Amino acid sequence: MIVKICGITRLEDAQQAVAHGATAIGFVFWPRSPRYVAPERVTDIVAALPVGLTTVGVFVNESVARVRAIVAATGVRIVQLHGDEPPAYASAVGYPIFRSVAIDDVIEASAMWPAGTRLLLDAADRERRGGTGKQVDWSRAAAIARQHPVILAGGLTPSNVAEAIGCVGPYGVDVSSGVESAPGIKDAMKVARFLENARGAFERRKAGLVSTTDESLDLRGRAGKP
Secondary structure, eight states: OEEEEOOOOOHHHHHHHHHTTOSEEEEEOOTTSTTBOOHHHHHHHHHTSOTTSEEEEEESSOOHHHHHHHHHHHOOOEEEEOSOOOTHHHHHHOSOEEEEEOGGGHHHHHHHSOTTOEEEEOOOOTTTOSOOOOOOOHHHHHHHHTTSOEEEOSSOOTTTHHHHHHHHOOSEEEESGGGEEETTEEOHHHHHHHHHHHHHHHHHHHTTOOOOSTTGGGGGGTTTOO
8 A cells, every 4th residue: 555645845744744644755856846856855854754664756757867866865765757758767777666657558558667667547747747636537547456556646635535545446546736735835734634534445445345346436427527
């Protein structure tokens, strides 16, 4: 299970997320993002977080050399790709990969990228490359999740994350704009509610109390709508 708070720019936001049960924290290293954070700042944040926490660096069309340098300097453990990087990029980088993909690209991505790559389902946006608040089609995502372990992103909020987990059955969830008061600034109460609702939904699924059968997908009429 992965419950990730992404777009972190401040230590206090990272610590608050961890205190409420986040299993992963994400930092955006793409300079064009409103959630961009300098690697030097991330080095300090990561050093103050629990050693076993999953920390993720988000990159868009960055050179392999630059990615490796930032990962080594900051101590993040996973590379998340939101650009046009080819599958060969994974072995060249040499770190675990989260690959962001649109639903229409999942079949190709699952066939081309290495088996250990985690696919992150997000809304397609070639300009903003994530953090858009756009929701993916949950019914289509559910069909994919039955075939591949996926991390669900795109338009998740404290109010809908439990429903999304129940409908889709993902391996994990990833939120950024849905728990913010401003880009890169997390709202403490939204973060706490998101994590409580997400973890509760995952626990119910683990206990067999939630199904992704056709009957449970009666919600698909509103799935995928903002």
